[in-house]
Amino acid sequence: MASKKQIRVGMVGYRLMGRAHSHAYRDVPFYFNPDVEPRLQAIAGRDEESTKAAADKMGWESWETDWRRLIEREDIDLIDIVTPNNTHADIAIAAADAGKHVFCEKPLAMSLNEAKRMLEAVNRTGVTHMICHNYRFSPAVQYAKKLIDEGRLGKIYHMRATFLQDWLMDPEFPLIWRLKKEVSGGGTLSDLGAHIIDLARFLVGEFHEVAGMMETFVKKRPLGTMTNNLKGQIQSDQWGEVTVDDATMFLARFHNGAIGTFEASRFSRGNRAGNRFEINGEKGSIRWDMENLNNLHVYLEEDEPGLQGFRTINCTEESHPFAGSYWPAGHILGYEHTFVNIVFRLMDGIAQGTSPEPNFADGVKNQAVLEAVEQSAEKRGWIEIPD
Template structure:
């Protein structure tokens, strides 16, 4: 095979998503023969000792303690942003102005205004950009998209989705950055709801209007980082106010006439990552569950009477999206592979000079929905999205 060109990645941040992105970047060339190959060039973080250790463990060639220095480097082609939400806009805009391609974790920003600024910056610079909604790239979700696009379900009537977790139920869980509005933007809405909103837009179409409610069940929490020796309790006795939602539920109308039901919470006992959807159409229905992510359930009304029912498709056949790059059929893949598939699309996008979906335009559309849900929760009324966000 001909020699492939390298694309040098600079990543800002290195914790949970940093680990997921690093793994994907390292494994991508092993499974996929993309024209461009990612190289883990440098990683940035404020804690010199911690970022050095992260670089060594995850395979990065070098590190910086200031993300600005990372962007200034001539040996960096792409900036990968895996930092808390409040820093996304500043880093992405600076990267675009420096001529770097950008991939950013979700949600795109804290506000619609910041999201617009980020989209304007990458468009003005002419750089390739993506937002990391990795669940789109599960083979089963990609197959669902194909079936809908082929008209197998016919007209879509309903989209139902949940993203349920339970890690915040204890009032002793400390006040982390995800619970502070000035850093996270919102709680379960932006952290979990953003994912199912993106799946809805990907599979069904744009959302026209919403009505919703939000609740914060635990109003105050201990300050400080989790101390494992204290079994989850903060070392300090001081407490601070939680300024984001613990749970959100909302209804939606899609521009194509379909109805949507969405729920996101971090207070659902027994649910570690209950990311699930069901889609009902005139000719059939689809179901998917992240915790059983290789399987897509499909019902088709045209099946022979007496044999009708949901069938389970294990999306590991060579004919299924991305699956042919891995193992023999039935040998399942996992959560980490969704990130590999996303980075495959980024590499292909850079090679072609195009920004694959989901990109910053999708991030803005998702942010508009998040903002509309928050407004509805405040006012108790239906909120219509701007025309640009509801075009089908």
């Protein structure tokens, strides 16, 4: 271990996603053999006490109370951004300008323009950059990609994808930052929709045009904050306006002729993490559901008559991407392993001087779709995605 080059990480933020990333940095060298290894060097947060506590808890060697300090420190190679969306651009651009690699949570930015500025910054300085669309890195989704790339599904006709949750259906759940457009840049669409847009771009291809509808079912909420694991705490008897969508649906046409339906909602009872898709091609179909993320359901028309049906494949075999590095077949993985896998890929990119997908260019394209959906909802018609 000692002989490998270490990539000294400075992470800005430390809550839910900070936990997921921290754990991934710890696990990558255990499960994989990357050419370079992450070192949990420092985290930054505004509140000294809780930042220090988080650093201790998660195994970080030091902490700062201003993210700018992380950028200044010479013992930091990689800046990891897990803060609210309205801070992504400043941090990422500053990091790139300081010659540090950047790993950023999704959505990349508050707007398409901001996203483009971020991409320009990383391109200008040549650092490695990635955006954390972790669901791509479930072995089942990676295997789906492999099947599609090999032509096993043939020409793609349809995708239908949802990301459904129900954690803020209570009308008295507080007005957390995710519900304020000036902080989050967007609501359910940008939080959950961004993930299924990424899966669509990964598996089907680039979007050509979209037509969407956005809805806010609960328009005012008590002021308050998020605690952890998607729980909220009311902190005032004042109420404020929800300035983002509770649910967004859209139709889409892809450049390759496929068409699809997409839906992101936080008002879907019983769906804790309903990130699901089905893709239908000329020769086969696949289905996936994050709540049983190890399973890929695959239908192949080439199967002999009588034996045609969706196979439930537990993607924990050596033949499934990433899976062979963990446990024997049938011994399932969880949510956190999607982060371990993407961080392994990030380390690879840094070692080789590349920016593995999904990187900031993907972030820009994702943002273009998000923005087009929003515009289409306002215009009540179709919007083409700009190149």
